[in-house]
Amino acid sequence: MESVLRAGAIYLFLFLVFRIAGRRPLAEMTAFDMVLLLVIGEAISEAINGANPSFTHAAILVSTLVLMELGFAWMKQRSPVAERLVDDVPLVVVDHGKPLKDRMKRVHVDESDILEAARALHGLENMQQVRYAVLERDGAISVIPESSG
């Protein structure tokens, strides 16, 4: 019976916390968000499987982590500097078919990464068909084809 109550309480608690947190925090799934979710999962799993049976302890850990995420989201909304510090900034790595080698070297992106994104996103065949390639804040490469616009 205790296991059912424990699992039910944890389910309700997590449901409430993530509804309170809303859609944006933890929604973009950056590497950091993934690590954060793993840490939350670990804290909760200890409370569920009884290794550390304190529900209160797990609730404090999860609440603190989610609250910090909300705090950073709040700061980012109000300060462009904070947004840059927390989320980084996008970087153009191809300009009208021309790879910007210095920039690519700095961010550890090579031509094959860009061509892979160009093939996957737009079915492009070569670099000349790429108007812009941008390394986005979450690490993904977005491609704007030469023919667009």
Added chain:
Amino acid sequence: MGTNKQRSLEIHEHLDFQRRFRVFQKIGTAALLAFVVAAFAGLLGSGPLSSTGATAGALKVDYDRFQHRGYRASLKFQAAAGPGPTDLVLHGALLDALDITHVAPQPEQVVFGDEQVLYRFAHGTTTVHLQAEPQRAGPVRGRASSGSDSLELHMFVYP
């Protein structure tokens, strides 16, 4: 009511619901903040507001009044050094609620009695550290004694 169909985009936004839900989120965020601040202050576990103690004659104990179930709790007893060995006795409810995992210094003798445990330490011992794991949630009222001095401990164990 509150359902918007925008032009050709078939989408049910329920804007009234979204507005009400924003209020819930603000209240919830404030509650989360209060919860974490309470935890930081020690109202939900160890922390400044949790530290407490009790004194009876020469016997003194320091402990956290708020504990978590299954998490290590520390109790520090101080007693006067008498002419013989130092005895520390834990009574009834305290033993039911706490699983004593570690006693320092090592007692010379442990005597299990009816609803009590006596720890006998070497002559000259004045400070005893106990580590224990609370076994059940809820209020705990226990008693400890040394010689003729007896004091009560009050804890609350969170689930």
